[in-house]
Amino acid sequence: MxxxxxxxxxxxxxxxxxxxxxxxxxxxxxxxxxxxxxxxxxxxxxxxxxxxxxxxxxxxxxxxxxxxxxxxxxxxxxxxxxxxxxxxxxxxxxxxxxxxxxxxxxxxxxxxxxxxxxxxxxxxxxxxxxxxxxxxxxxxxxxxxxxxxxxxxxxxxxxxxxxxxxxxxxxxxxxxxxxSVLGPRQWEPNRVWNCDSGAGxxxxxxxxxxxxxxxxxxxxxxxxxxxxxxxxxxSVVEHERLTITWRDRTIRGQERTIGECTTYIARLEDQIRASAAEFAGVLERNQATIAQLDNRVQDYAAANARQKQMIDERVALIKKQDELVALRDATIAQQKTRLQDFDQALTSARARQAEVEEQALRDHQELTSKAAALQGELCTVQAALRAALAESASCQSSLAQTQRLLEESKTLVKHQADLIDKRTAFIKNLEAMIVDRDQAIRNQTLMIQERDTAIKNQTRMIDDRDAAIKKQTEMIDARDVWIRNLRAEIAALKGDLERQKSWSASLEVTLAERDLSLMQFEARLNERDILLSDTRAQYSSLMSELDRPLYCLKRTAKAMVKKVQPSGSSSPDATPVNGGSSR
CATH class of the missing domain: 3.40.50.150 (Vaccinia Virus protein VP39)
Structure with missing residues (x-):
C-alpha cells in the first residue's frame, strides 16, 4: 500500500x-x-x-x-x-x-x-x-x-x-x-492577497x-x-537545493540499483546459461531416454507381434485339437453305437446259441432215443434174424433201411458235435470280442481322461496366456502413461526454457527501457542543471547590478561628507553618525 x-x-x-x-x-x-x-x-x-x-x-x-x-x-x-x-x-x-x-x-x-x-x-x-x-x-x-x-x-x-x-x-x-509572493516585512497571514491567474x-x-x-x-x-x-x-531555492540533493541521492541510488541490476543480470545470465546447459543436458538425456523407450516400444511391439502370432498358432492348434476332440468324440460315439449294436448282436447270438443248444439238446435226446430205439429194434431185428433166418431175404430191405437210419444217426451225432464245437468257438470268439470291447472301453476311457487332462492343460495355458496378455497390456499401458508423463515433463521443461528465454528477453527489454528512462532522466537533470546555472547566473548578474548603484551611492555619500566636514577636524562622534547615515 x-x-x-x-x-x-x-x-x-x-x-x-x-x-x-x-x-x-x-x-x-x-x-x-x-x-x-x-x-x-x-x-x-x-x-x-x-x-x-x-x-x-x-x-x-x-x-x-x-x-x-x-x-x-x-x-x-x-x-x-x-x-x-x-x-x-x-x-x-x-x-x-x-x-x-x-x-x-x-x-x-x-x-x-x-x-x-x-x-x-x-x-x-x-x-x-x-x-x-x-x-x-x-x-x-x-x-x-x-x-x-x-x-x-x-x-x-x-x-x-x-x-x-x-x-x-x-x-x-x-x-x-x-x-511569486510580494508583501511587507510585517504581514498578516489571513489578509486577502491579489492572485493573478493569467497565462494559464x-x-x-x-x-x-x-x-x-x-x-x-x-x-x-x-x-x-x-x-x-x-x-x-x-522557498524555491530550498526546494531546488532539496531537489538537487534528492536528485544526487536518487542518481547514486539508481547507480547502485543499476550496478545491482547489472550484477543480477550477469548472475541471471550465468544462471540462464547454466540452466540452458542443464536443460540441454536434460533434453538430450530425455531424448536418449525417449529413443530407448521408442526402441523398447518397438521391441514390445515385435514381442507383442510374436506373442500374437504364437497366440494365433495356439488358437489354431486349439481349434485343431478341438476338431480332433470332436472327431474323437464322434468316433467314440460311433464306437459306442457299434458296441451297443455288438452287444445287441451278442445278446441275439447268445439267444440264438441258447436256442441252438436247446435244439441240439432236443435233437441229441431225440437221436439218442431214436438210437436207443434203433438199438432195441436192432436187437429185436438181430433176434428176429437169428430166429428167422428164413425170413432174411424178406428182411434184407428192412436191415438196409435200418443201417441207413443208423448211418443217418451217426451223421446227426457228428453234426451235433460239429455244432457244439462251432458254438464253443463262437462263444470263445464272443468272449474275445467282449475282452477287446472292454479293452477298447478302457482305452476310450483313458483317451477321454487324457482329453480332459489336455483340455484342462489347454484351459490353464489359455488362462496363463490371458493373464500374460493382460499383464503385457498393463505393462504397455503403464509404459504409455510413463511415456506421456515423460513427454509432458519434457514439454514442461521446454515451456520453462521458453519462459526463461522470454523472461530474459523481457528483462533485457525492461533494462533497455530503464536505461532509456535513465538517459531521459539524466537529460532532464542536465536541462535542470543548465536552467539552475542560468538562474544562478541571472541572480549573480542581478546582485552585481544591485551592488554597482550601492557602491556609487556609498562613494557619493563619502564625497558629500568630506565636503561638509572642515578639513583637519576629527570629531569622535562623527563616525557613528556618518556610518549610520551610510547605512
Missing part, C-alpha cells in the same frame, strides 16, 4: 498532506473517524479543532498502526485495525468521517462510501479527497504508472460516486503551485476535495466555499 511518513518526506509533500488535513480539521466536529489513517500524522492536526471531541484512526496495516499508537495515541485518540469495506463500528458511531487520498486505492470505492455513510450519525459529514484525473495523467507522464491506484476520478466521477449515497456534496481543489499559470494539478452530507444544512457555509487557503511550504 502507498503510504506517506512525514519524517521521511520532502517539505512540499509534507505541506501537501498537512494542508488537506488542515482543511478537514476546519470542518470536522464531534467524534471523528480517520479512515485509512496510515501512521496517524493527521491525528494532532484534526485535534487542533476544539469541536473535535474524540479521534479514531483505522487502517488495515498492523505496522502503520503500531507507529501511530506509539507516536499519537492518548485518551482522546485511539487507533483500530480494520478494513474500510467492513468498518468494525456500530451504525451512527461518528459525527465526521475523514478519508483522504484513499478511494483511488480501492477496487470498489462505492462500497467504502456506503460504509462511511453507515457509521455516520444523523447530521454527520463525510470529508474526503482523491487525485484528479488530470493530475494522475501528468504524474504518469512524469514518473510512470502508479501500481497502487486502481481508479481515476474527475469532478463528475466524484460527484456521481458520492451521490450514490449522499444527497448533497460540494467540491474544492487542492494543488501545489510555485508562486494556475493549472490545477492536484486533488479533488469533497464534503458530503444527507442534508444541505450540514455542509460548509458559502463563505468557507469561497475562501482560498494558501499554506506556505518552502
Amino acid at each position: 502507498e503510504r506517506i511518513e512525514l519524517d521521511k518526506a520532502t517539505p512540499l509533500i509534507r505541506a501537501e498532506h498537512a494542508h488537506r488535513y488542515r482543511w478537514a480539521a476546519s470542518l470536522a466536529r464531534g467524534r471523528v473517524l480517520d479512515a485509512a489513517c496510515g501512521v496517524g500524522y493527521g491525528a494532532p492536526i484534526l485535534a487542533q479543532n476544539s469541536s473535535v471531541t474524540h479521534y479514531t484512526g483505522i487502517d488495515r496495516s498492523h505496522d502503520a498502526l503500531a507507529i501511530a499508537t506509539r507516536d499519537f495515541a492518548d485518551a482522546a485518540r485511539s487507533f483500530v485495525e480494520g478494513d474500510v469495506y467492513k468498518l468494525p463500528f456500530a451504525d451512527g458511531s461518528f459525527d465526521t468521517v475523514v478519508s483522504l487520498e484513499t478511494i483511488e486505492h480501492l477496487e470498489d470505492p462505492a462500497r467504502a462510501i456506503a460504509e462511511f455513510k453507515r457509521v455516520l450519525a444523523p447530521g454527520g459529514i463525510l470529508l474526503g479527497s482523491v487525485p484528479s484525473q488530470a493530475f494522475e495523467l501528468a504524474c504518469r507522464d512524469a514518473y510512470g504508472p502508479n501500481e497502487h491506484h486502481k481508479s481515476e476520478f474527475d469532478d463528475e466521477a466524484v460527484k456521481e460516486l458520492v451521490g450514490t449515497v449522499f444527497l448533497h456534496s460540494v467540491q474544492w481543489d487542492c494543488w501545489l503551485q510555485i508562486v 499559470a494556475m493549472r490545477r494539478l492536484g486533488s479533488i476535495l469533497f464534503a458530503a452530507a444527507s442534508l444541505e444544512a450540514d455542509l460548509p457555509s458559502e463563505e468557507s466555499l469561497q475562501r482560498v487557503d494558501v499554506y506556505p511550504a518552502t
